[in-house]
Structures are given as structure tokens and as C-alpha cells.
Amino acid sequence: MxxxxxxxxxxxxxxxxxxxxxxxxxxxxxxxxxxxxxxxxxxxxxxxxxxxxxxxxxxxxxxxxxxxxxxxxxxxxxxxxxxxxxxxxxxxxxxxxxxxxxxxxxxxxxxxxxxxxxxxxxxxxxxxxxxxxxxxxxxxxxxxxxxxxxxxxxxxxxxxxxxxxxxxxxxxxxxxxxxxxxxxxxxxxxxxxxxxxxxxxxxxxxxxxxxxxxxxAGTDELTGLLNRRGFRDAILSDFDSGTPRGALIICDIDHFKGVNDTYGHAMGDRVIRALANELERNVASCGRIARFGGEEFVAFIPHASIEDAVGIAESIRSGFAARDWRKQGLARSVTVSCGISSIDECETTLDPAVDRADSALYAAKEAGRNSVFFRSPHGVPDTISRDMGKLFAASSRVSK
The missing domain is CATH 1.20.1070 (Rhopdopsin 7-helix transmembrane proteins)
Structure with missing residues (x-):
């Protein structure tokens, strides 16, 4: 050839x-x-x-x-x-x-x-x-x-x-x-x-x-939600495109260590996934959700008022508390506490709102857990109520 x-x-x-x-x-x-x-x-x-x-x-x-x-x-x-x-x-x-x-x-x-x-x-x-x-x-x-x-x-x-x-x-x-x-x-x-x-x-x-x-790298392997890094990257993108207004909810499973210690980590993972599902059901269509680590979750809801956020958080709290765990071998109820804050117009990062929501969450834990607390950008105690057949009154007072 x-x-x-x-x-x-x-x-x-x-x-x-x-x-x-x-x-x-x-x-x-x-x-x-x-x-x-x-x-x-x-x-x-x-x-x-x-x-x-x-x-x-x-x-x-x-x-x-x-x-x-x-x-x-x-x-x-x-x-x-x-x-x-x-x-x-x-x-x-x-x-x-x-x-x-x-x-x-x-x-x-x-x-x-x-x-x-x-x-x-x-x-x-x-x-x-x-x-x-x-x-x-x-x-x-x-x-x-x-x-x-x-x-x-x-x-x-x-x-x-x-x-x-x-x-x-x-x-x-x-x-x-x-x-x-x-x-x-x-x-x-x-x-x-x-x-x-x-x-x-x-x-x-x-x-x-x-x-x-x-x-x-930005996704939590257990739940499929954003992790801390992914959440902050997403929010940073939101801020870069224009400072977002809205509300922040931090949720933490009550007495989670007891569930892990008594029933094992596999059961703990089921509980974490259940709360992730509850958050997705209530927030996925209107905001961003992340698992920050352990049993703590964060949700950011753009353009939401404190009243809107309290309503969503209460739906998450009540829905999670109503779950029957007996078929999964957990002979006790599991509850969640939520802390809420809105974002002030002058804030250019989410960190101050995270700190306030975390403070509100701490107050919810101190008050007996299984509750929703909120804190305004200026630290003024807020009380929000809504009518869903009965009056839901936020049971918190979080001071400066």
C-alpha cells in the first residue's frame, strides 16, 4: 500500500x-x-x-x-x-x-x-x-x-x-x-x-x-438538600443580584442526641430525613433549604414577612410533631423548635439574620422546645398571630 x-x-x-x-x-x-x-x-x-x-x-x-x-x-x-x-x-x-x-x-x-x-x-x-x-x-x-x-x-x-x-x-x-x-x-x-x-x-x-x-460539594449527602457551603454560595448569589428581602427560619430537632443514643444512628438518620421532607413540603416551592449540620436546618424565604415565616414554621413544627414513629421502631414523639428572623434592608449579608434566628431558636429551647420563636432585626420582641380555625399566638418574647 x-x-x-x-x-x-x-x-x-x-x-x-x-x-x-x-x-x-x-x-x-x-x-x-x-x-x-x-x-x-x-x-x-x-x-x-x-x-x-x-x-x-x-x-x-x-x-x-x-x-x-x-x-x-x-x-x-x-x-x-x-x-x-x-x-x-x-x-x-x-x-x-x-x-x-x-x-x-x-x-x-x-x-x-x-x-x-x-x-x-x-x-x-x-x-x-x-x-x-x-x-x-x-x-x-x-x-x-x-x-x-x-x-x-x-x-x-x-x-x-x-x-x-x-x-x-x-x-x-x-x-x-x-x-x-x-x-x-x-x-x-x-x-x-x-x-x-x-x-x-x-x-x-x-x-x-x-x-x-x-x-x-454543596449538597448534603443524607438529605439531598444544600449543605452549609452550598447554602451560603446560593445566598451570596442572591445578594450579588440584589439584596434579597425575606425571612430566615432555623429548625433544630429537640432531644436529638437522645434519639441517636437510644435508637442508633440509623434511626437518627431517618428522623433527619423526615424533617428534611417536612421542610421541602413547606418551603421548596418558595425558598432555599439547607442542612447546616447535625440536626440543624435553615430555610430562607425571599419576600416573606415575619407573619408568613411564622405560618410556615408552625406548619413545619406541627406536621413534624404529628408524625407517628412507632412503625419505624421509635416509641416516642419527636419535635422540632424553630427560630425566625427577617432581613433588615441595610444588611448586605445573611450573617446578622442567622445570628438573630439562632438567638430565637435558643429562646425556644429554653422555653420548653416544640415551639416557634422569632426576633425582629432591631431586637424588639414580636408577637405574631394567625387564624386557622383557632388562634395561633407566637409564644415567644426574645429581647435584645
């Missing part, structure tokens, strides 16, 4: 390297999608089989199946990356129909033109189907670039199959593929235009891994 034919070795080498890179990323849990590695490995194998295997029928059929397998894996990788349903049933049904048609084109018609048309059209359709499923979920710039470069691959397949099927006088003999203009064109387009696709996929996978790490 002359020097001019060395170009035919480039696609399998490049795709093998990319496949190994994705395999390593998958093994290191940087990307959850092993399908990327499988897809690029199959693409490399497809180039090897179609170009260098001498038995034409086997090469035509095997390469056609390998390339459709690559398209399936690329689609699966996209769906896994964007966390959508895999639609495996319909896609596998299409692969089954494609296989029957490929058998007919290769072993019945013995037609290179038909085989190439089926391979390109099937590849483009299967990959294009997957792109249509995930396109609406691309929000990051790198994800949009991944969608764009994948469409370029599909467009390359469509243009090539239209040209060589309807506008070219290429040989229809299966044994002529290796020396055909088609083989040269697909090699050149692969190592120029289509190589944007694997490297964009690598970039998108790396970016997603960084985002997952950043999210995990």
Missing part, C-alpha cells in the same frame, strides 16, 4: 484513542456513559473491517452492523449525558429492521451502492432520532456545541449517501469498496469535519463531571 493510502489508517487510530480516553473516564467515574467508549471503538473497528478485510461480503455486512451499533451507542451516550429516557425498544426495533435490509442488500443483491446507502441512512436516522430526543435539554454552551457537532455528523452522512447513490457512477461491486472514491471521501470527512464530534463529547463529559462535583 503506497504512501497515499496511509490516510486510511488515520480514522481507526484516532477513534481508538478517543475510545480509550472515554473508557478511562468511565472507569474513573468521570462520565457515567460507557456507551461513548463503545461507540468510538465500534467506529474504529468499522473502518478497519470495511477497508482492510479482503472477503467483500463479510466486510460489507460486518461493517454495516458495526457502524449501526456505533450510532446506537452514540445515541445512548447522548441520552445518558442529558439524563433522558433511552427509548431502547423502538431503537432496537429499528436496528432489527435495518439488519434484515442489510442482509438483503449484501447477500441477495450483492450491491455496494445499496449497502452504503443503508449504512449511511441508517446511521443518520438512528443518531438523528437521539439528537431530537435530547436537544431541548441542552443548556450549557458545551452541550449546545455537542448537539451541533452531532448534527454535523448526521448531515455529513445524508449528503454523502445522496451524492453517491443518485449523482455518482461508483462501482456497485462489493469488492471495490477499499479503492472507491466513497472510501476516500468518508475518510477525509471523518478526520476533518467529523472529528469535532468526539472532542466536543469529551469536553461536554468533562464539564458535566465538574458540575456534578461542584453540586456534590
Amino acid at each position: 503506497g504512501d497515499s493510502s496511509l490516510i486510511l489508517y488515520i480514522p481507526p487510530v484516532l477513534f481508538s484513542i478517543v475510545a480509550l480516553a472515554f473508557l478511562l473516564l468511565w472507569r474513573l467515574k468521570v462520565t457515567p456513559a460507557w456507551q461513548w467508549a463503545a461507540g468510538f471503538a465500534q467506529t474504529a473497528a468499522g473502518f478497519v473491517v470495511s477497508t482492510f478485510f479482503t472477503e467483500p461480503y463479510f466486510a460489507a455486512f460486518a461493517s454495516g452492523m458495526i457502524f449501526i451499533g456505533a450510532a446506537y451507542c452514540y445515541g445512548s451516550g447522548l441520552m445518558e449525558h442529558f439524563r433522558t429516557a433511552q427509548h431502547a425498544g423502538p431503537r432496537l426495533a429499528f436496528v432489527g429492521c435495518y439488519t434484515i435490509a442489510l442482509v438483503y442488500a449484501v447477500y441477495w443483491k450483492a450491491s455496494l451502492v445499496h449497502q452504503l446507502f443503508l449504512t449511511d441512512a441508517g446511521f443518520a436516522f438512528l443518531l438523528g432520532w437521539s439528537i431530537c430526543v435530547v436537544t431541548g435539554r441542552a443548556s450549557r454552551a458545551i452541550d449546545k456545541a455537542l448537539i451541533a457537532t452531532t448534527w454535523i455528523v448526521v448531515l455529513d452522512c445524508v449528503v454523502r449517501t445522496v451524492f453517491f447513490t443518485f449523482f455518482s457512477n461508483s462501482s456497485d461491486n462489493l469488492s471495490d469498496f477499499a479503492t472507491s472514491l466513497y472510501n476516500l471521501e468518508v475518510t477525509v470527512s471523518t478526520i476533518t469535519i467529523c472529528m469535532f464530534f468526539p472532542f466536543t463529547a469529551l469536553g461536554a463529559s468533562a464539564t458535566a463531571a465538574i458540575d456534578r462535583h461542584r453540586t456534590a
Whole structure:
């Protein structure tokens, strides 16, 4: 094989390297999608089989199946990356129909033109189907670039199959593929235009891994809520976009150490998750929630008045106190105390409000627990009441 034919070795080498890179990323849990590695490995194998295997029928059929397998894996990788349903049933049904048609084109018609048309059209359709499923979920710039470069691959397949099927006088003999203009064109387009696709996929996978790490760093593993770091980062972002007004609630499970010591840490974890669920039920739609550590939780509710916050906190307190723990092996009630404060207009951080809410929480504990206390920005004792069939009066007085 002359020097001019060395170009035919480039696609399998490049795709093998990319496949190994994705395999390593998958093994290191940087990307959850092993399908990327499988897809690029199959693409490399497809180039090897179609170009260098001498038995034409086997090469035509095997390469056609390998390339459709690559398209399936690329689609699966996209769906896994964007966390959508895999639609495996319909896609596998299409692969089954494609296989029957490929058998007919290769072993019945013995037609290179038909085989190439089926391979390109099937590849483009299967990959294009997957792109249509995930396109609406691309929000990051790198994800949009991944969608764009994948469409370029599909467009390359469509243009090539239209040209060589309807506008070219290429040989229809299966044994002529290796020396055909088609083989040269697909090699050149692969190592120029289509190589944007694997490297964009690598970039998108790396970016997603960084985002997952950043999210995990700001998330409490037990409850799935924000942790202290994540909460402060989120609130800092709120302050940067304009000083938020609202109310802060700090909740702390009463006598939690007794639950842990008597019933074990597993039961303690259940109690913590239960309070997290109660907070999510009452606050998730209107504010931010975090587990600050241990049995302490914080909720920030933008634009909420003290009256609003007291109503929400009382709903949390009463809902949590009403839980029946006996089926879970906890033969006692569990309650929560809450401290509340609003944010003063002149405050540029959340720290003063946290201190006031913490002071109110301490007063709630001192007053007997299972209650809601609040403190104004100026330390003036507040009493808030609301009517829910009966008068709820805040039972606290927190002085300066």
C-alpha cells in the first residue's frame, strides 16, 4: 500500500484513542456513559473491517452492523449525558429492521451502492432520532456545541449517501469498496469535519463531571438538600443580584442526641430525613433549604414577612410533631423548635439574620422546645398571630 493510502489508517487510530480516553473516564467515574467508549471503538473497528478485510461480503455486512451499533451507542451516550429516557425498544426495533435490509442488500443483491446507502441512512436516522430526543435539554454552551457537532455528523452522512447513490457512477461491486472514491471521501470527512464530534463529547463529559462535583460539594449527602457551603454560595448569589428581602427560619430537632443514643444512628438518620421532607413540603416551592449540620436546618424565604415565616414554621413544627414513629421502631414523639428572623434592608449579608434566628431558636429551647420563636432585626420582641380555625399566638418574647 503506497504512501497515499496511509490516510486510511488515520480514522481507526484516532477513534481508538478517543475510545480509550472515554473508557478511562468511565472507569474513573468521570462520565457515567460507557456507551461513548463503545461507540468510538465500534467506529474504529468499522473502518478497519470495511477497508482492510479482503472477503467483500463479510466486510460489507460486518461493517454495516458495526457502524449501526456505533450510532446506537452514540445515541445512548447522548441520552445518558442529558439524563433522558433511552427509548431502547423502538431503537432496537429499528436496528432489527435495518439488519434484515442489510442482509438483503449484501447477500441477495450483492450491491455496494445499496449497502452504503443503508449504512449511511441508517446511521443518520438512528443518531438523528437521539439528537431530537435530547436537544431541548441542552443548556450549557458545551452541550449546545455537542448537539451541533452531532448534527454535523448526521448531515455529513445524508449528503454523502445522496451524492453517491443518485449523482455518482461508483462501482456497485462489493469488492471495490477499499479503492472507491466513497472510501476516500468518508475518510477525509471523518478526520476533518467529523472529528469535532468526539472532542466536543469529551469536553461536554468533562464539564458535566465538574458540575456534578461542584453540586456534590454543596449538597448534603443524607438529605439531598444544600449543605452549609452550598447554602451560603446560593445566598451570596442572591445578594450579588440584589439584596434579597425575606425571612430566615432555623429548625433544630429537640432531644436529638437522645434519639441517636437510644435508637442508633440509623434511626437518627431517618428522623433527619423526615424533617428534611417536612421542610421541602413547606418551603421548596418558595425558598432555599439547607442542612447546616447535625440536626440543624435553615430555610430562607425571599419576600416573606415575619407573619408568613411564622405560618410556615408552625406548619413545619406541627406536621413534624404529628408524625407517628412507632412503625419505624421509635416509641416516642419527636419535635422540632424553630427560630425566625427577617432581613433588615441595610444588611448586605445573611450573617446578622442567622445570628438573630439562632438567638430565637435558643429562646425556644429554653422555653420548653416544640415551639416557634422569632426576633425582629432591631431586637424588639414580636408577637405574631394567625387564624386557622383557632388562634395561633407566637409564644415567644426574645429581647435584645
